[in-house]
Amino acid sequence: MPLQSMTGFARYEGTSGRYRWAWELRSVNGKGLDLRLRLPTGTEHLETDVRKLVAECFSRGNMQINLTVTASEAGLETVVNQAALANVLSLRERLRDVIDPAPLRLDTLLSIRGIVDFREPAEQEGERAARDSDLLSGLRLALADISAMRETEGAALCQVLLGQIETIGILTRQIEADPSRSPQSIAARLAQQVALVMDSGSTVDQDRLYVEVALLAAKADIREEIDRLRTHVTAARDLLTKGGPVGRKLDFLSQEFNRESNTICSKSNAATVTAAGIELKVVIDQFREQVQNLE
Template sequence: MALQSMTGFARREGTSGRCRWAWELRSVNGKGLDARLRLPPGLERLETDARKRIADRFTRGNLQVGLSVSFDESRVEAVVNQNALATVLALRNQLAGVIDPAPLRLDTLLGIRGIVEFKEAEESEEALATLDADIIAGLDAALGDLAEMRKQEGRALGEILLGHVATIEALTVAVERDPSRSPQEIAAKLSAQLALLLDGAAGLDRDRLHAEAALIATRADLREEIDRLKAHVAAARDLIAKGGPVGRKLDFLAQEFNRESNTICSKSNAAAVTAAGIELKVVIDQFREQVQNLE
């Protein structure tokens, strides 16, 4: 399964009968899945189905989903107010001996307010069902386009992340191989420091000093940190290769990378190791920043 970025854009448009519709989707980073739908009045009935289809496709990201519709031509129908017409006809009969009994003309009836109303014709249930199906099919296509764009960006992010992981591994190896970590080098430095202390204070307990020096040397050893960094490097590569929604797991690994680099800097007894630890922190920050874009 491929990695997916959380950023992307997609647009799909089409027609259904005399209706023209268009979906526009935008996706950005988010801790979870937050879909905000903007549907035209009268099409709110599509929201539940639309949300389900979005959730079936994605697990993370803030999505802005908008639908616009327009009709190529309006269909108008005349609606006769039967009660008003009956009232007018009854009044005409009542006044038959008073006014001209000539038949009522259509233009006369149309001029009487409330007799005939003109409004846009309503779609049949069959036409509405077809419209809904066409619009939802358009949403499915737009979601597919968005998913493909997120995958393309995810592949690019994967290459960037693998580059950062390779740099972390190289810096870890540099720390591991630094001459200052050899037992002989550590012993030499401690011996020199002990010699300075003992020359200046003859009353100090030599055995106690040597025991403390041994403890300091043990605490200064970076073997555990190096081993954990190597394990995290392997885990990161496995997750990137596995793909799918692994953004949270990689973010956790970034925190672990940072923890080990901090410890290396605090334990360091050589400028080269400190410099490598600082460089590790920089690369790890870059790694974590890119991970924030992954689903």
Template structure:
């Protein structure tokens, strides 16, 4: 399965017998698969099969699927209500001399409510089944077209997200290689800070100061955060190339990226590292925003 976006549009139309039908499908972002069907009266029985078709092809997205159905003009047939006709004739006979004994005219019979009804011929079961089958096939075609559009959008997202991951990796390497993280730089900075604090304060325990400084340096070390960021970069690339729906997993990974960048910014004791950490947070935010569009 190719990477898919959750946004798209598709239309499918055709005819069956004297009917013309048209499907319109619209897809937007959603936490799961939510298919909202609008079917003309009388076609409700198709809903279960249509939902199964959608579930086999899509895993996430809010899908609105509307079906329009129209019938071409058909010849009408006249249906005589025999019971009503018999009742009219019986009434005329019972009234006898009270009414004219002339035969009832055709116009008079037509004016009697319910005596004659003009309606379209009823369709047979075979014709209905053929129509429903064609409409279902049209839905399959519309779903396939929607997938194609979502996959095209997914290809664009793949390029964008890959660029964000490359930038995250680049910034992680910048942070890792920053001179402020080198042992001699850390040692020189701590020595200067200890000298500044202890200057003129002979009562301070220099050994205790050195121990506290080492502890602070350990807490400020970024090795674990850098290693985790590098691991997340590898995981993100594997997910993008897996060919399965990965939107939720990448969203979780974006949260992990953000957590590490926050920790780096809070631990940083160098302006260059802080600047790279802030830029890292910006890129991660852009990455997560795009991930929201993935299936």
């Protein structure tokens, strides 16, 4: 399954009998699948089916789905309020000696509120079932459109993330190969620090000094952090190659990347390693920001 971004838009329109409808879908980043629906009066019963269809297509993203349905005016039927018409005619008869007795014109009657009304005809069960079927079919097509857009965005995002992972790998190898990490360099720095202590004239227990030196050497070793970074680089690259909804897993790896880079910077006793560690943190922050867009 291809990678998907969580950003997308789709609009799909159609007709069903005397109805014209339009689906409009918008999707942005989200920790889970958060769906907000706006269904017009008379279509609320479709909510369960709509949520089911969306859940079958996506696992993450804040989605807004709006449906508009309008009926053709050609299908309106005319309804005459017989009681109101009878009252008007009766009133005219009672006032015939006061007002002009000319016959009432149709346009006059139509201008009197409540005499004539226009309304949609009662919807038949078969007509409603056909409309619902067409609406859900249209939603499936709209979901396919927004899914295609999210996949296109995901493919572009994948290339960006792969480039950032490659940079993390390069910086990790740079730190690993730094001359300051060689046993000779570490030994020389420790010897220099010991010499400073001894030359100060302070009384130092030799055994205690050796223990402290060993502890300092162990704390300065970043071999484990480097190994974990290399493992995380491989895991992240595999996830991107595998595809599918891997955003959560990559977000977790980005946190692990950040943890290891922080430890390297804190343990570093060389300016070159510190500089590479800071650059590593910058790339990891960029990686994590981009990962937030993945499903």
